[in-house]
Every structure is written in structure tokens, then in C-alpha cells.
Amino acid sequence: MSKLLAFDTSTEHLSVAVRHGEQVLAHHGAGGAQASATLLPLIQQLLRDAGLALSGLDAIVFGRGPGSFTGLRTACSVAQGLAFGANVPLLPVDTLLAVAEEARHVSGAQQLVAVLDARMDQVYAARYDFAAHGPLGGDDEPLLLSPEALEVPAGWALAGNAFAAYGPRLAATGARHEVLPGAEAMLRLAPALLAAGRTVPAAQAWPLYVRDKVAQTTEERAAIKAAAAASAT
Structure with a gap:
């Protein structure tokens, strides 16, 4: 399959790309609240630039999560609408796997722990071993945990966007790669x-939620601040 559309809105950055044979066209920009307004126009522009019609795509690839609740809903709803309208299969991709693949691509690292900032003093994380399991790195389930609870095997690289917020609290001896x-x-x-048969029909364009709660109570925020202050003394 050489005619593909891919997009991700799981973080504060939006990413869209189109493959037409050997040609790849891509756009990166601000995501977050803007993604719902800018994603469709960007998709349309990239398809035009690549000389592709939506109905001519072999598949639509989208980031299913974990990540921002709003961003995941945006990606899934856009993917679902496009697939229904054009009768094109959908290919959901775990965002942590995409993080690991990007780090592998730029650094050559084969054993990685992908970690994304989950806010609320937590991170999403999963392990990928491309050397042992091939191009998909295995089937590790994504976790939601505190930065201190993340376990990184000796020599494994750490990749993602959580370093600015939690860098000193992430215990790791290997390389760190800031990627999205x-x-x-x-x-x-x-x-x-x-090849693994991971496509789904439009009706199954579901987000991968690892957390079922998006906000903290006042008491929970106060407890987190108190714990952070205590650990700093």
C-alpha cells in the first residue's frame, strides 16, 4: 500500500503526512485546541499537493493514544468521518509506539522506553524492543504511573516529551531522546x-484511554503539591 494519509493530535503538536509512492509530504504545527479547526484543511491541502484523492487512499493512519483526551477525540472523529465518507480502511497506531519508532529512526536505538507527559504528575509509558520483536517492538501495554515509578532497564534509551516536566525524576542510565x-x-x-491485520472499520475508530479521569479535585491538587514540597526538602 503506497497511498496513505497519517495524522496525530495526541500532544500539543499536530502532525500530518501523506505518502504517495516514494513521495512523503508532511506538516507539523501547533495542536491542542487548534487541532480541531486546522486538521481537515491541512489534510485537504497535503492530499492536493500529493495529487491524491481521499477515495484513492489505501488506508488512513491515525494516532489513537494515549494522550490528550481532546486531541484523541479529534483524531478519532476526523479519521472516522473521512473513512465513512470515502470507504477507506483505518489503521490505528499507539502513540507510544510512534514515539519509539521516531527515536529508533533518528538514533538507531533498538531498546526503548517511550514516555509521554500525561499531566497531573504522571506519565504514559511502554517498552519496545525492536531487536527482539521486529518492526513493531512487541506488544507492551501502556502504563500510567508517576515519574519515579517508571522502570527503565539498564542500557535502554528513554524517548518522548516528558523530560522538561519530569527529567530529574525519571530514573534512567541510557540515552534520552526528545521526540514526539x-x-x-x-x-x-x-x-x-x-501486514499484521491491524486495520479497523470506521465504526471502530476508538481512542486508547489509559486514564479515565481528566481533572483533579482541589484536595488532590493540594496533596500533590504538598508531596512535591516534602520530597524537595
């Missing part, structure tokens, strides 16, 4: 995911 789940990484993962 990008659409180009999803395009590179697509052949192996397609």
Missing part, C-alpha cells in the same frame, strides 16, 4: 501494522 509521535513515524510503521 509524528505522522512520518506512523507511515514507517504502517507496512508492518497492515
Whole structure:
């Protein structure tokens, strides 16, 4: 399959890419609240630039999470609407896998722990071993945990966007790679995911939620601040 559209809105950055044969066109920009307004126009522009019609795509690849609740809903709803309208299969990609693939691509690292800032003093994390498990790195389930609870095997690299917020609290002896789940990484993962039969119909464009709560109570925020202050003394 050489005609693919991919996009991710799981973080504060938006990423869209189109593959037409050997040609790859991509756009990266601000996400967050803006993604719902800018994603569709960007998709339309990139498809035009690549000389592709939506109905001519082999599949639509989208980041299913974990990540921002609003961002995941945006990606899933856009993917679902496009797939219903054009009768194109969907290929959901775990955002942590896309993080690991991007770090592998830029650094050559084969054993990685992907970690994304989950806010609320927590991170999303999963392990990927490309040397042992091939192009998909295995099937590790994503976790939601405190930065201090993250376990990184000796010599494994750490990749993601959680370093600015939690860097000193992430115990790791290997290299660190500041990367995001990008659409180009999803395009590179697509052949192996397609071969594994991971496409879904439009009705199953579901987000991967690891957390079922998006806000803290006043008491919970106060307790977190108190714990952080205590650990700093």
C-alpha cells in the first residue's frame, strides 16, 4: 500500500503526512485546541499537493493514544468521518509506539522506553524492543504511573516529551531522546501494522484511554503539591 494519509493530535503538536509512492509530504504545527479547526484543511491541502484523492487512499493512519483526551477525540472523529465518507480502511497506531519508532529512526536505538507527559504528575509509558520483536517492538501495554515509578532497564534509551516536566525524576542510565509521535513515524510503521491485520472499520475508530479521569479535585491538587514540597526538602 503506497497511498496513505497519517495524522496525530495526541500532544500539543499536530502532525500530518501523506505518502504517495516514494513521495512523503508532511506538516507539523501547533495542536491542542487548534487541532480541531486546522486538521481537515491541512489534510485537504497535503492530499492536493500529493495529487491524491481521499477515495484513492489505501488506508488512513491515525494516532489513537494515549494522550490528550481532546486531541484523541479529534483524531478519532476526523479519521472516522473521512473513512465513512470515502470507504477507506483505518489503521490505528499507539502513540507510544510512534514515539519509539521516531527515536529508533533518528538514533538507531533498538531498546526503548517511550514516555509521554500525561499531566497531573504522571506519565504514559511502554517498552519496545525492536531487536527482539521486529518492526513493531512487541506488544507492551501502556502504563500510567508517576515519574519515579517508571522502570527503565539498564542500557535502554528513554524517548518522548516528558523530560522538561519530569527529567530529574525519571530514573534512567541510557540515552534520552526528545521526540514526539509524528505522522512520518506512523507511515514507517504502517507496512508492518497492515501486514499484521491491524486495520479497523470506521465504526471502530476508538481512542486508547489509559486514564479515565481528566481533572483533579482541589484536595488532590493540594496533596500533590504538598508531596512535591516534602520530597524537595
